[in-house]
Structure formats: structure tokens, C-alpha cells
Amino acid sequence: MRLSKKNLLAVLALVTVPLFLLTAALITMLKEWEGGTAAFSMILIALSVMELLLGSLALLRWQQEHLSRPFKKLQEAAGEIRDGNLEHELEAPEEEEFSQLFDSFEEMRLRLKNSAEEQLRTEQDGKIILANISHDLKTPITAIKGYVEGLRDGVASTPEKQARYLSTIYSKAEEMEKLVDQLYFYSLVESGRIPYHFIKIPAHAYFSDCRWELKEELDAQDMVTRYENRVPEDVMIAVDPEQLHRVVSNVVSNAVKYRDRSKEKNTIGFRIYVEGKTIVTEIEDNGVGIAPEDLPHVFDRFYRADTARSASTGGNGIGLSIVQKIMEDHGGRAVLTSVKGEGSCMRLELPVYEENDNEPDTDRGRR
Ligand SMILES: Nc1ncnc2c1ncn2[C@@H]1O[C@H](COP(=O)(O)OP(=O)(O)OP(=O)(O)O)[C@@H](O)[C@H]1O
Ligand SMILES: [Mg+2]
Structure with a gap:
């Protein structure tokens, strides 16, 4: 885990204060400074041990909070994604050492969101094109029906007229073939399976x-x-x-x-x-x-x-x-x-x- 400047200072304080107290106790003992100060040295040692104990407890507590806060945020964000909410933005963490993890999580959320949107767009596009082509198919079908009726009911009474009707039916069928072909080809493009033969x-x-x-x-x-x-x-x-x-x-x-x-x-x-x-x-x-x-x-x-x-x-x-x-x-x-x-x-x-x-x-x- 990378320590931020603030955290580094706290750890330094935790180590240097008892170290300072212990050194002072040692000097006092060695020099018997200001006469008969064994008791004073003992107090200094006791103070440093206490400081060490309290400091370690405080550090442990801080560490727990420090770790649990960002993990809680991550857990919440993951829960939102699980429930289908891809809009929930994960705020940048106060703790610098978590920023990389949070950035990766955000990147993953945005990718998921984009791919969900793309899928939705593709589905909508598919529906639009299906509706358009079905609509476009109606015109030649109506025309073909009309000309076939003309032939069946004898409206096309001369061989020339019949030939003209037949040729129109043929061109309308070709129009339909083009539309169906376009729809088919579009589905190949969509699924990325254009059958190339180079x-x-x-x-x-x-x-x-x-x-x-x-x-x-x-x-x-x-x-x-x-x-x-x-x-x-x-x-x-x-x-x-x-x-x-x-x-x-x-x-x-x-x-x-x-x-x-x-x-x-x-x-x-x-x-x-x-x-x-x-x-x-x-x-x-x-x-x-x-x-x-x-x-x-x-x-x-x-x-x-x-x-x-x-x-x-x-x-x-x-x-x-x-x-x-x-x-x-x-x-x-x-x-x-x-x-x-x-x-x-x-x-x-x-x-x-x-x-x-x-x-x-x-x-x-x-x-
Ligand atoms: N040669 C052109 N002259 C003028 N406008 C054009 C020309 N080519 C394309 N366009 C414009 O670009 C648009 C897109 O062309 P595109 O061929 O993709 O679609 P479309 O012709 O409308 O339909 P589709 O080709 O699917 O039957 C057209 O709707 C038209 O507005
Ligand atoms: Mg075109």
C-alpha cells in the first residue's frame, strides 16, 4: 500500500516521539542528570511505552477506517451495477492510494455503459430497418397483386398488354429481391459476418x-x-x-x-x-x-x-x-x-x- 504524505507524517510521529522519549530516558540514566533521576527516567520510559501502545491502537483504528471507507464506496458502486444502474458515478477517493483502483472501476463502469447503449442502439436500428423495409415491400407487392389481377380478370386482353404486365411484375419482383437482399446483407454486417471470398x-x-x-x-x-x-x-x-x-x-x-x-x-x-x-x-x-x-x-x-x-x-x-x-x-x-x-x-x-x-x-x- 502506498502511503500518502499525511499518513507518512502520522507514522513518523508515532515512531519518533517514543524514540525521543526513550533516548531522553537513556541520557538521563547515563548522566544521572540533575541528581538521582532514576525515577524520572522510569517515568519517561513508561510514557514512551504508553505512547507506543496508544499510538498503535490509534493507528490500528485509523487503518481500519481508512480501509473500510473506500471499500464501502466500492461495494455500494458494485451493488448499483449489479442492480442495473450504470449511471452511478464513483467519486474520486480521498485516499490517494485507492485512486488507481477507483479509476479502473470507473473505466469498467463506463465501458459497460457504452456497450449497453450500443446494444440498445443496435436493437433500435434493427427495428427501424425492419419497419422501413416492410413498408418498402408493400409497394411492389401491391403493384404485383394489381397486375396479376389484371391478367387473371382479362384486363390485359392483348398479347402486347399481357407481355407488358408480365415485364412489370418481373421488375417489381426484382425490386423486392433487392430489398430482401439489403435486409439480409444488413444482418450480416450487424453480426460482423460478411462472407468474403477474396x-x-x-x-x-x-x-x-x-x-x-x-x-x-x-x-x-x-x-x-x-x-x-x-x-x-x-x-x-x-x-x-x-x-x-x-x-x-x-x-x-x-x-x-x-x-x-x-x-x-x-x-x-x-x-x-x-x-x-x-x-x-x-x-x-x-x-x-x-x-x-x-x-x-x-x-x-x-x-x-x-x-x-x-x-x-x-x-x-x-x-x-x-x-x-x-x-x-x-x-x-x-x-x-x-x-x-x-x-x-x-x-x-x-x-x-x-x-x-x-x-x-x-x-x-x-x-
Ligand atoms: N450521389 C448523391 N447525391 C446526393 N445525395 C446523396 C448521394 N449519395 C448519398 N446521398 C445522401 O446521403 C444519404 C445516405 O446515403 P445512403 O446510400 O447511405 O442511404 P439511402 O440512399 O438514403 O438509403 P439506402 O442506400 O439504404 O437505400 C442519402 O439519404 C442522401 O441524402
Ligand atoms: Mg443509397
Whole structure:
């Protein structure tokens, strides 16, 4: 136990006073000072013994109190935690030697409190997303029911009409599939079990394929597409193609969803190039853009810059949080810049795979 200054002084007094008295008694005895003072020496010895006894008793009592007070406080604080009260703050102890123990206890309480709050937030987030997706599912289900009824009741009387109805049903079913997929993927992110399968592939070819896969959707939305891929054909990346595709697709779907309908042309540009040891993919749109006060939050789960607009466009505010998580798991990052009214640019950075890097861990998922 470390002694504080105050306690050190008390112990010193307890030792030095009887020592002083004993020395005085000894000197008096030796010198027979002021004649026949054996009785005086005896008194001094008796006084020092008494002082020692009383002092030890006082020290024992003080020690007991000194120890029991902080332990009582600790016991109370532990009881509060046991009863589920994580708000009870443990005050710093008067006794310096207990400060480290109290600090550790407080740190433990704060950690417990944070993890309990995080768990609560996650549960609430889960409920919100479930409610949102259930709500979003209603729209395509209602449409599918309507078109099926049209077919069943003969409203779609001509083969052309029937084909149109069927193609609408198909696209509505696709919409539902996307929503269910999003919900499923969200649950994987939440439980930290994204199933990654990393492979080594040429970056140039990968992004070209991505572009062709997205072309149909972009054309259907009348988006004018620009595409520039300056990555040399032999430059490799170690990625999970499916999850990286999810990243690109989330960013592209935002460019489509948040396009500026007042503009004559809605554009989306892809620029892929190498910068040092990084493959940079820039996806730029001329959409509505994001206000500076919203920009720092768009990667947060459930953050939607304009809730009113998002209510009409759908969306749960999780697309970009997924983008960020996947990019980080690939050893890269996602950076969004935007100017309100002008457009946004997503910069996705991935490390170039080098021959002396470890072979990609093909089953890095399930973490
Ligand atoms: N390209 C963009 N242009 C304008 N605003 C954007 C763009 N990308 C994202 N945002 C803003 O950032 C918010 C968060 O985007 P995010 O993709 O995470 O969610 P969402 O699109 O609302 O829903 P979800 O992707 O889950 O369907 C959006 O609600 C929107 O306000
Ligand atoms: Mg989105």
C-alpha cells in the first residue's frame, strides 16, 4: 500500500516521539542528570511505552477506517451495477492510494455503459430497418397483386398488354429481391459476418465488366454515362468481386436516386486510374448534391440528408455505411465530396495487389 504524505507524517510521529522519549530516558540514566533521576527516567520510559501502545491502537483504528471507507464506496458502486444502474458515478477517493483502483472501476463502469447503449442502439436500428423495409415491400407487392389481377380478370386482353404486365411484375419482383437482399446483407454486417471470398483479378477488366453490368440500368434511367479506365491491363487487385460490385452498385443507385430532375441531362462519370499503389475509382454525378452540414454524416447508419425527399425516393440510409465497411475490409476507403446543387463524387480507393503480397485469403469472411 502506498502511503500518502499525511499518513507518512502520522507514522513518523508515532515512531519518533517514543524514540525521543526513550533516548531522553537513556541520557538521563547515563548522566544521572540533575541528581538521582532514576525515577524520572522510569517515568519517561513508561510514557514512551504508553505512547507506543496508544499510538498503535490509534493507528490500528485509523487503518481500519481508512480501509473500510473506500471499500464501502466500492461495494455500494458494485451493488448499483449489479442492480442495473450504470449511471452511478464513483467519486474520486480521498485516499490517494485507492485512486488507481477507483479509476479502473470507473473505466469498467463506463465501458459497460457504452456497450449497453450500443446494444440498445443496435436493437433500435434493427427495428427501424425492419419497419422501413416492410413498408418498402408493400409497394411492389401491391403493384404485383394489381397486375396479376389484371391478367387473371382479362384486363390485359392483348398479347402486347399481357407481355407488358408480365415485364412489370418481373421488375417489381426484382425490386423486392433487392430489398430482401439489403435486409439480409444488413444482418450480416450487424453480426460482423460478411462472407468474403477474396480473389486476385485484373482491375481494368473488373471495372469494365462492372460498367457493362450497370449499363442497362443506367440507360433505362436515361443517365448519360461517361467511362474512362486508365488502369494498365496487368494491374491486379485482391477483392471479393461480389461485395465490390455491391459497393459500386450502391454508389450508382445513389447517383440515380438523387439526380437533379430540373437538369436537362443527368450524367454519371466513371474514372478509374492508378495513383501510386492505389487504384482509384471515381464515380461522379451532377445530381442534387449534399449540403456541407450533412456531408460528414452520410456514411453513418440510417443518416439521410433530406428525410422528406428520401421518404419519396425510399431508402434506409444504410447504403453508404455498407460501402464504407466493405471498402475498409478490402484495406481501402471511400471518400465522398459534394457541392449542393452541382453534384457529388465518390472516390473509392483500393490497394494494388503486388506479387510479393500474401496470397489473398480466399475465405477471409465469416468474421
Ligand atoms: N450521389 C448523391 N447525391 C446526393 N445525395 C446523396 C448521394 N449519395 C448519398 N446521398 C445522401 O446521403 C444519404 C445516405 O446515403 P445512403 O446510400 O447511405 O442511404 P439511402 O440512399 O438514403 O438509403 P439506402 O442506400 O439504404 O437505400 C442519402 O439519404 C442522401 O441524402
Ligand atoms: Mg443509397
